[in-house]
Amino acid sequence: MSARPAPLWLIAGVVPLVNVAVAFLAAGLVIALIGENPLEALQIMLRGALGSQYGLGYTLYYTTSFIFTGLAVAVAFHAGHFNIGGEGQALMGGLGAALVALSLPFLPWPILLPLCVLGAALAGAAWVLIPAYLQAYRGSHIVITTIMFNFLAATLLVYLLVGPMKMAGSMAPETARFVPGATLPLMNQMAAWFGLTLTRTPLNLSFVFAILAAIMVWVLIWRTRLGYAIRTVGANPDAAVYAGISPARITVIALLISGGLAGLMATNEILGVQGRLINEFTAGAGFVGIAVALMGRGHPFGIVLAALLFGVLYQGGAELAFDKPKITREMIIVIQGFVILFAGALEMMFADRIASLYQRFAGQPVSA
Amino acid sequence: MIPPAIQMTGIDKRFGAVHANRAVDLTVTKGTVHGLIGENGAGKSTLMSILYGFYAADAGSIAINGKPSLIRTPADAIHSGIGMVHQHFMLVETFTVVENVMLGAEGGVFTARGAAAVRSKLLELSQAYSMDVNPDAVVSDLAVGELQRVEILKALVKGADILILDEPTAVLTPTEVDNLFVLLRRLAGEGKTVIIVTHKLKEIMAVTDRVSVMRRGEMVGTVETAGTSPADLAELMVGRRVVLTVEKGAARPGDVMLAVEDLCVRDARGTLRLDHVSLTVKAGEIVGIAGVSGNGQSELLEAIAGIRKPSSGRVSLKGEALDCGGKDDPRTLRAKGLRHVPEDRHRMGLVKPFAAAESAMLGCSDEERFGRGLFLDRDLVMADCAAKMAAFDVRPADPGLRTALFSGGNQQKLVLAREIERDPQLLLIGQPTRGVDIGAIEFIHKRIIALRDAGKAILLVSTELDEVLALSDRVLVMCGGKITGERLPDQTSEQDMGLLMAGVTSEQPKEAA
Known part of the structure; x- marks a missing residue:
C-alpha cells in the first residue's frame, strides 16, 4: 500500500536542482554575513568557471578527475559497497602510470601511452x-x-618520492619527467592539429577518456550480464545466492573495476598535466568522488553532471578567492561543504515534499 | 444499554494514489471476540493501524466505550485501553519476561520498584487467565506460543481492555492455536474485547462471535459467526465463489527423480537443523512437507537447491549423485533441470528494486536467449517477461514496472512463471501461496497440479496444512529437523497431523540415533 512513485524526471532532475539551490542559498547567507554581496559572488564564480575559454578549460580539467572518482564510487555502490578508498587507489594509479613510463621509455608512444593508462588502472x-x-x-x-x-x-x-624514485639531484619529492611519448596531449595542442586556437589550460585528452569511461560504465551496469549480477548482489545478496551468483566473487570483481576507475584519475593529473609523479597529486578528488556519486545517484549521466558542478565550484571558487580577498580559500571549502551536505548527505530531505506537491498538482490518479 | 467497545465511523485513508480505507464503519461489542478478515491489501491492517494510532485517518471518527476518542499515537491508544499483539513479536530476546513486560513502565531511574510492581501484576494476570508463564525466563528460551502469551500479558499489564491480534496463528502449532483460542474466549468471558485479524477462515469460524469482512478498502459486511459458513465468508472476501478444495485426478508416479538419503545440515553455530532426512520424489507426483515453520523445511529445500551445503548425506537427481552446495551450485542444478520457488520470495525469489523483467530472469541471466556474449538485449528480456506475464496472467502486464509495486499474488506468479516455464524435471516449491490472495491461490494450485500431470516431480513445502493436504499425493511431516511421519492425505486427520507436527510419533525409529 505505497503511494504511486513520483516520475523519474522529478526525483532525478528536480530534486537535485532544488538541493543545489538550497546549498547556494545557505552559502549566500554566509557570504552576506561576512559582508559581501552573495549575488555578486555567484556571478564572479560562474563567470570565472564558465565565462572564458581559460575558465572553462580549468573547470573541465577538474571535472575529468571527479568523473573518474565518481564512477569508481558508483560501481562499488551498485554492488552494495562503499569504496571510500578512491584517494589511495588514485595515488597508486599515478604510481602505476609512472612505473610504466619510467621503466619503458624506449617504447614508441602508440605502445607506451596505452601501457601507461593500463598501468594506472x-x-x-x-x-x-x-x-x-x-x-x-x-x-x-x-x-x-x-x-x-x-x-x-x-x-x-612519500617513501618512494623521497627515496627510490626521487629524481637524482632534485630537492623536490618527485620523479624525473616522463618521455613525451608517455604523456597525454593537452586539449589546446589537439585543437591545433585541426587548425583551431584554444587557450592553454590543463584540460587534456583524459577528459575524452572520462566521458568514454562514463559510457562504458553505463553499458556495464545496465546492458551486460556482469552488470546485472553486480546490481543483484547490491540490491539483494540472498537473491543472488539463490540465482547461483556468488556475492563474494562479484564483490571482488566490482571493487576491482571501482579501483581501476579511481586509478584512471591519475591519467588526468600525472599523464596529462604533470608528466612526472608528484606527491599528493589527488588533492582530495577521491573524496569529492563520493559526493559526486551520491549526487549523481550512481548513474553515469548524473555523475558527469555532478562532476561538472564540482568542477565549477573548484574553478569558480578559486576565481572568487582571487577577486574578493575577504572570501578566502577556506570560504570556498565552506560553500563546497554546503553542496555536499544538501546534495549528498541530505539528498532526500526535500524529495517527499516535492513528490507530494507533484501529486497534489498532477491530480490524483485513479486509485488502484 | 452498554455502548460498543469500539465504534469506528466513516474511516477514510489514502496513501497517495491508493485508497486503503473507504468510509469504513466498524462496531465491536464489549466482551466479544470479533474477527476481521479480508484478502491482502483489503485494508484490514490499515484500519487496525488507525485504531492503534500508527496512522491518522483522513476522515472519520473513533469512539471507545461510547466516548469519542482522538487517537493520534500508539500512546493515545494504550491510554484508551487498546493493546496490540503484532504478527512479529516485539520482544527483546536477551531480556527476561519481567524485563520485557516492564518496557515503557520502568518507574524511574532505578528499576527495582517497577519490576516488583510488574511482577505482582504478571502473577495476578497469569492466575486470572491461567496463563502459565515464568516471569524470570529469558525470552530467547521460550517457545513461540509462550512468546505470544508474553505479548498478550504485556498488553494486559498496560491496562488493555481491547486486544488486537494481527495474524496470531501464523507461527503456532495446531495445539498452540487451540490453547490460544481457549485463552481468547476466557479473556472475552472476563469482559475484555478481542479483535483478531486473519485470513484463515477456519480460525474465524472456531473462535469469533462476529466477523467483519473487508474487500478493496471497503467494509462489505459484518455477520454473526454462528449464522455463516467458510464458503459464504470466502465469497464476501473475494466477491465471488471460489473452490477451496483442489480438483485433481490420481497421481501416476513414474521413476524416482529425487532421492535424498540421510541428509544433515548444520547452521553457522553448528546446531543440527536437518537431522538425517531421507525421502524420494517420483516423476508425476507431489510430495508435500507439512510442519510448523522453522523445523528444518527451509534447510531441506535450500540444501537440495544448492544454496546451503549439507554436513552429510546424499542427494541424487535421476540417479545422478549431486554435490549440492559444492560443485553443484544453484546455477548448475538449474541446468540439470532442478527449479526452485523459494519460500520467501521477497528475501530470495525477487529483487524488489528491479524492473519486473529483470526479476523474471533471476537465475537465468546467463542464458543465450537474453542476449549475445557478455551483453543483455533489453528487448529480448522485456519480450520474454511479457510472454511470461501473458501465460501466468500477471497484472499489470508491464515488464518495465518495478517488482516491488506488484501485489503478492502477482509477484508469486512471476516467480512461478520463471521457474516452471523452462520445463523442469524437479520443482521445489516453498510456501506457494504465502501472502497471496484467494483468486491467485486457485490459479497457482491449478498450475502445480498441471505440472504434476505433465509428469514432473514436485517437492512442496507449506506451513498451511490445508494446502499440503489438498495438493500432495504423499505427505511427510517434519519436526525438529526430522521427518516424524508419512501419511496419505486422505487417510489422516488434523489431530494425527498435529501430533506429528509436534513431534509425537507412534512409529518406532528405524534405527537408534
Missing part, C-alpha cells in the same frame, strides 16, 4: 584487491579497510 585495481578480498571472504568492512589503505598509499608514495 591496474595499479588502482591492485590497491583495492586486499580490502576487496577481506570484505568478500572475511567480512572485514570495506569502509574501514579502504580508509586504512588510503593512509598506506599516501605514506608509500
Whole structure:
C-alpha cells in the first residue's frame, strides 16, 4: 500500500536542482554575513568557471578527475559497497602510470601511452584487491579497510618520492619527467592539429577518456550480464545466492573495476598535466568522488553532471578567492561543504515534499 | 444499554494514489471476540493501524466505550485501553519476561520498584487467565506460543481492555492455536474485547462471535459467526465463489527423480537443523512437507537447491549423485533441470528494486536467449517477461514496472512463471501461496497440479496444512529437523497431523540415533 512513485524526471532532475539551490542559498547567507554581496559572488564564480575559454578549460580539467572518482564510487555502490578508498587507489594509479613510463621509455608512444593508462588502472585495481578480498571472504568492512589503505598509499608514495624514485639531484619529492611519448596531449595542442586556437589550460585528452569511461560504465551496469549480477548482489545478496551468483566473487570483481576507475584519475593529473609523479597529486578528488556519486545517484549521466558542478565550484571558487580577498580559500571549502551536505548527505530531505506537491498538482490518479 | 467497545465511523485513508480505507464503519461489542478478515491489501491492517494510532485517518471518527476518542499515537491508544499483539513479536530476546513486560513502565531511574510492581501484576494476570508463564525466563528460551502469551500479558499489564491480534496463528502449532483460542474466549468471558485479524477462515469460524469482512478498502459486511459458513465468508472476501478444495485426478508416479538419503545440515553455530532426512520424489507426483515453520523445511529445500551445503548425506537427481552446495551450485542444478520457488520470495525469489523483467530472469541471466556474449538485449528480456506475464496472467502486464509495486499474488506468479516455464524435471516449491490472495491461490494450485500431470516431480513445502493436504499425493511431516511421519492425505486427520507436527510419533525409529 505505497503511494504511486513520483516520475523519474522529478526525483532525478528536480530534486537535485532544488538541493543545489538550497546549498547556494545557505552559502549566500554566509557570504552576506561576512559582508559581501552573495549575488555578486555567484556571478564572479560562474563567470570565472564558465565565462572564458581559460575558465572553462580549468573547470573541465577538474571535472575529468571527479568523473573518474565518481564512477569508481558508483560501481562499488551498485554492488552494495562503499569504496571510500578512491584517494589511495588514485595515488597508486599515478604510481602505476609512472612505473610504466619510467621503466619503458624506449617504447614508441602508440605502445607506451596505452601501457601507461593500463598501468594506472591496474595499479588502482591492485590497491583495492586486499580490502576487496577481506570484505568478500572475511567480512572485514570495506569502509574501514579502504580508509586504512588510503593512509598506506599516501605514506608509500612519500617513501618512494623521497627515496627510490626521487629524481637524482632534485630537492623536490618527485620523479624525473616522463618521455613525451608517455604523456597525454593537452586539449589546446589537439585543437591545433585541426587548425583551431584554444587557450592553454590543463584540460587534456583524459577528459575524452572520462566521458568514454562514463559510457562504458553505463553499458556495464545496465546492458551486460556482469552488470546485472553486480546490481543483484547490491540490491539483494540472498537473491543472488539463490540465482547461483556468488556475492563474494562479484564483490571482488566490482571493487576491482571501482579501483581501476579511481586509478584512471591519475591519467588526468600525472599523464596529462604533470608528466612526472608528484606527491599528493589527488588533492582530495577521491573524496569529492563520493559526493559526486551520491549526487549523481550512481548513474553515469548524473555523475558527469555532478562532476561538472564540482568542477565549477573548484574553478569558480578559486576565481572568487582571487577577486574578493575577504572570501578566502577556506570560504570556498565552506560553500563546497554546503553542496555536499544538501546534495549528498541530505539528498532526500526535500524529495517527499516535492513528490507530494507533484501529486497534489498532477491530480490524483485513479486509485488502484 | 452498554455502548460498543469500539465504534469506528466513516474511516477514510489514502496513501497517495491508493485508497486503503473507504468510509469504513466498524462496531465491536464489549466482551466479544470479533474477527476481521479480508484478502491482502483489503485494508484490514490499515484500519487496525488507525485504531492503534500508527496512522491518522483522513476522515472519520473513533469512539471507545461510547466516548469519542482522538487517537493520534500508539500512546493515545494504550491510554484508551487498546493493546496490540503484532504478527512479529516485539520482544527483546536477551531480556527476561519481567524485563520485557516492564518496557515503557520502568518507574524511574532505578528499576527495582517497577519490576516488583510488574511482577505482582504478571502473577495476578497469569492466575486470572491461567496463563502459565515464568516471569524470570529469558525470552530467547521460550517457545513461540509462550512468546505470544508474553505479548498478550504485556498488553494486559498496560491496562488493555481491547486486544488486537494481527495474524496470531501464523507461527503456532495446531495445539498452540487451540490453547490460544481457549485463552481468547476466557479473556472475552472476563469482559475484555478481542479483535483478531486473519485470513484463515477456519480460525474465524472456531473462535469469533462476529466477523467483519473487508474487500478493496471497503467494509462489505459484518455477520454473526454462528449464522455463516467458510464458503459464504470466502465469497464476501473475494466477491465471488471460489473452490477451496483442489480438483485433481490420481497421481501416476513414474521413476524416482529425487532421492535424498540421510541428509544433515548444520547452521553457522553448528546446531543440527536437518537431522538425517531421507525421502524420494517420483516423476508425476507431489510430495508435500507439512510442519510448523522453522523445523528444518527451509534447510531441506535450500540444501537440495544448492544454496546451503549439507554436513552429510546424499542427494541424487535421476540417479545422478549431486554435490549440492559444492560443485553443484544453484546455477548448475538449474541446468540439470532442478527449479526452485523459494519460500520467501521477497528475501530470495525477487529483487524488489528491479524492473519486473529483470526479476523474471533471476537465475537465468546467463542464458543465450537474453542476449549475445557478455551483453543483455533489453528487448529480448522485456519480450520474454511479457510472454511470461501473458501465460501466468500477471497484472499489470508491464515488464518495465518495478517488482516491488506488484501485489503478492502477482509477484508469486512471476516467480512461478520463471521457474516452471523452462520445463523442469524437479520443482521445489516453498510456501506457494504465502501472502497471496484467494483468486491467485486457485490459479497457482491449478498450475502445480498441471505440472504434476505433465509428469514432473514436485517437492512442496507449506506451513498451511490445508494446502499440503489438498495438493500432495504423499505427505511427510517434519519436526525438529526430522521427518516424524508419512501419511496419505486422505487417510489422516488434523489431530494425527498435529501430533506429528509436534513431534509425537507412534512409529518406532528405524534405527537408534
